[in-house]
């Protein structure tokens with residue numbers, strides 16, 4: 001993922017350098033014509049709801065896949081997640097620190113996203129909880145599970161490191177979060193992973 005992004009960045013930089021290097025009128029006109037089309041596409045997205053779709057990859061030898069959509073509207077981020085390939089029963093779902101799912105066991109995502117440096121816990125607990133402590137959801141006998149979650153304590157791309165979920169990872173665990181064990185609720189192996197990347 002990082003390499004692809006880096007690659008795109010290099011291509012974009014090369015295109016930009018090429019465009020600025022060409023002083024000819026013809027080239028300049030072409031660049032000016034191309035620019036508004038890109039802007040028109042980007043502008044309504046910023047003005048309306050912000051949305052990021054995360055494709056979840058199987059990890060730790062599991063078959064767990066899924067899709068997680070984050071949408072920000074009027075200061076509230078809503079997460080809608082669907083999974084399949086799960087074992088029936090309760091599974092923990094968290095946001096972890098890094099959008100890096102490269103490791104087979106997804107340990108490359110680091111620990112729970114915890115920008116407020118509190119202890120692990122159940123969302124809303126007065127004694128503290130990580131901003132990544134989404135909770136548990138249930139998979140049925142066919143291995144399908146879904147969870148919807150909303151909060152005004154997150155944002156998508158606002159740049160506030162105490163709120164911004166961009167660059168974090170969604171992790172689904174084999175087991176259940178007990179909301180007590182530190183620092184991560186003893187939820188077991190990381191069976192599915194996806195980076196929250198635009």
Ligand SMILES: [Cu+2]
Nearest residue numbers: 093094171173
């Ligand atoms: Cu986790």
Ligand SMILES: [Zn+2]
Nearest residue numbers: 112120130133
């Ligand atoms: Zn936690």
